[in-house]
Amino acid sequence: MTVAIFLLTIAHGPAAILSGAPGLEGKGIAFQRRSPHLSRRETGCGAMGDHHGHMHGVRPIQRGRNWPGPWRKTPGRVLGTSLVRLYQLTLSGFVGNSCRHLPTCSEYAHEAIARHGLWAGGWMGLFRVLRCGPCGTHGIDRVPETLAARYVWFMPWRYWRIGKKRGDPEI
Secondary structure: OHHHHHHHHHHHOOHHHHOOOOOOOOOOOOOOOOOOOOOHHHHOOOOOEOOOOOEOOOOOOOOOOOOOOOOOOOHHHHHHHHHHHHHHHOOHHHHOOOOOEEOOHHHHHHHHHHHHHHHHHHHHHHHHHHHOOOOOOOEEOOOOOOOOOOOOOOOHHHHHHOOOOOOOOOO
């Protein structure tokens, strides 16, 4: 394989490897060949594209501020995430950008409700906001993907321990 790539590079230049030359299909090299008959507008190369079709200086695709993962759209989750989003669009600008955590408390609450439902995620979001004060925790604090068996719906005070910086891993 390496000899074929070397010979292909000598014969056709390095662009032949990246353009999906014959014999390299299925080898893990997957680039779309740009037709010389297409204009830059048709290939997506605007004013920033050069004659090779490279896109220099193009910004990456922006994603939303909230968790983009898949989640069940139950009525409670939709209501809870809608309330968090309403806060983000209205009151968040007045409160200021002063969250001590990453992701911010509203992003955390949105993700917690989306992943774990309105009851568990709502409690996790509330306790995260309470921890965000001047004497609280700080730093990177992710929503757990799954909750341990000890976090049950009828003992919501246990959600307080999620995300605390104690030095011990969460059980």
